[in-house]
Amino acid sequence: MTTAETGAPARAQGRRPPTPKARRTRRRLAVAGTVLACAAGFLLYKALTSAFVYFKTAAQAVADRAALGDSTFQIEGTVVPCTLRRVGADSYDFSIASGPVRVAVRDSETPPSLFQPNIGVVLGGHFVGSSEVFSSSVIYIKHSNQYVAAHPGRLARGTEPTGCSAASLAGT
Amino acid sequence: MRNTSLLLRATGLLAVAGLGATVWLGIWVTPPDEHMGNLVRLLYIHPPAAWVAFLAYGVAFLASLLYLWPRTRDLRLDRVAGASAEVGVVFTALTLLSGSIWGRPTWGTWWTWDPLLTTTALLFVLYLGYLALRSVPGDPVVRARRSAIGALIAFIDVPIVYFSVDWWRSLHQPPTVDLATRQMYVHGSMAWTMLLGFVAMTLLYCWLVGHRYRLATLVAIAESEGAEVALAERRAEARSDRLVGAGLGRLADVPSSPALEPAGAARAETMVETLGSEWRPEGGAGLAGSSAS
Amino acid sequence: MSGYIEAGYAVVLGGLTVYGTLLVARERSARRRLPEALWRRRPASHGAEPAAGSPGDGTGPTEP
Numbered sequence A: 001m002t003t004a005e006t007g008a009p010a011r012a013q014g015r016r017p018p019t020p021k022a023r024r025t026r027r028r029l030a031v032a033g034t035v036l037a038c039a040a041g042f043l044l045y046k047a048l049t050s051a052f053v054y055f056k057t058a059a060q061a062v063a064d065r066a067a068l069g070d071s072t073f074q075i076e077g078t079v080v081p082c083t084l085r086r087v088g089a090d091s092y093d094f095s096i097a098s099g100p101v102r103v104a105v106r107d108s109e110t111p112p113s114l115f116q117p118n119i120g121v122v123l124g125g126h127f128v129g130s131s132e133v134f135s136s137s138v139i140y141i142k143h144s145n146q147y148v149a150a151h152p153g154r155l156a157r158g159t160e161p162t163g164c165s166a167a168s169l170a171g172t
Numbered sequence B: 001m002r003n004t005s006l007l008l009r010a011t012g013l014l015a016v017a018g019l020g021a022t023v024w025l026g027i028w029v030t031p032p033d034e035h036m037g038n039l040v041r042l043l044y045i046h047p048p049a050a051w052v053a054f055l056a057y058g059v060a061f062l063a064s065l066l067y068l069w070p071r072t073r074d075l076r077l078d079r080v081a082g083a084s085a086e087v088g089v090v091f092t093a094l095t096l097l098s099g100s101i102w103g104r105p106t107w108g109t110w111w112t113w114d115p116l117l118t119t120t121a122l123l124f125v126l127y128l129g130y131l132a133l134r135s136v137p138g139d140p141v142v143r144a145r146r147s148a149i150g151a152l153i154a155f156i157d158v159p160i161v162y163f164s165v166d167w168w169r170s171l172h173q174p175p176t177v178d179l180a181t182r183q184m185y186v187h188g189s190m191a192w193t194m195l196l197g198f199v200a201m202t203l204l205y206c207w208l209v210g211h212r213y214r215l216a217t218l219v220a221i222a223e224s225e226g227a228e229v230a231l232a233e234r235r236a237e238a239r240s241d242r243l244v245g246a247g248l249g250r251l252a253d254v255p256s257s258p259a260l261e262p263a264g265a266a267r268a269e270t271m272v273e274t275l276g277s278e279w280r281p282e283g284g285a286g287l288a289g290s291s292a293s
Numbered sequence C: 001m002s003g004y005i006e007a008g009y010a011v012v013l014g015g016l017t018v019y020g021t022l023l024v025a026r027e028r029s030a031r032r033r034l035p036e037a038l039w040r041r042r043p044a045s046h047g048a049e050p051a052a053g054s055p056g057d058g059t060g061p062t063e064p
Helices: A008-013 A020-048 A058-063 B004-028 B038-044 B046-068 B073-105 B115-134 B140-155 B157-167 B187-247 B249-252 B264-274 B286-292 C004-039
Strands: A073-079 A085-088 A091-098 A101-107 A120-127 A133-142
Touching: A058 A073, A058 A101, A058 B004, A073 A133, A120 B038, B004 B038, B004 B187, B004 C004, B038 B046, B038 B073, B038 B187, B038 C004, B046 B073, B046 B140, B046 B157, B046 B187, B046 C004, B073 B115, B073 B140, B073 B187, B073 C004, B115 B140, B115 B157, B140 B157, B140 B187, B187 B264, B187 C004
Parallel strands: A101 A133
Antiparallel strands: A073 A091, A073 A120, A085 A091, A091 A101, A120 A133
């Protein structure tokens, strides 16, 4: 309709002042365009900053320890079995590993329900003082793209008996 | 054409049946996952929705490319691109929402600035921009060309989204169905249910695009109606002048009801013909018929 | 179940239902309006002058 009322006649009869309806349409589109352009700009900025280096692996973080100082960043690794301990009301200790490198973590958030030994995690936080202890306030679970039916009587992969209590989170 | 209508209806019915079966299998029949438990059930709708979004943008890209190619330039392709992109935007929104709902209990967050999530959000905004571009008033041919270029630009983000999990470090797991290796890491009945979800969502996509395309055609007819009616009026005037000249002037005053006027139906037919020979509203006399009802 | 699953299915299926229904409704109303649009200016062909300011005298895309 808008085209029939603006574009096409304008072409046939030379420029006519746009009708109020066409002006409204144009204004609305200008607002929408501006909002969308801002949103796209913001997302592009996020893609080139936060998303571009979403995390450092534990090994990279340890290697960059000096440069990182006590800045906030996200660190990734797998939860080392038998390292989870509750040390306070809302405080847990555990270690994460990437390859041979281990990082001790002091966490101040209740771990999500999928948290378990050998699962990948991304933690948000910073190194404490000059130590290699990572203080985390955010835990994200990094699960795989493999889906296997739960089988009663069979232990899930990664939760085989490891000599420590597999249910170390029980009661928390 | 009646056949097209039937085909579209059949596609819709199959899609609904397929989705129903997916929900039934997904919620009540398939087993829980060993790690995720019941949360795995979102696997049967979230990846299929994401796939359809990709498919929709792919179709819009191809149609736009063909439109820009002088030998295949056709306003029908422009309408296909617009229809497909709009459906794609709906599926992108649903992918983002269902992913967020899945992310909260599994990852532990509704949203994070992970490469896949960020580029998908960008994809959503880019195609919203494309739809806004399409609605800028203007000459249909100019608009179609402008939109086609817009669709090509927006599509750049699609491979970036798909490969983001490989190119950058990401919280999101790699795609469940790996297009490069054609591997799927899903077990037994869970795999079949997910594939059914893919098929059902794809059929639903076809149905939605079919209807969106028809709507676009109706709008195009309404838009060009002005020009066509003016043309027809000039012809009618010339004819009635001839009729008056032959002493049959009264005949020209009869048709106050469009359904009674064969020339009206013929005129509508001409418009439909010029807009796309494939398209008929409901069989040949659809336009005149629906005006009578 | 957890509520998240139900929410996910409700959002996806609900969203698709709403979009599909709206689409069919838009198509119906466009089809219903179309004949009106086609014959709206019928009387003008009998009158001495075409409707003033009528958009109907522009050139469309199919005009050579």
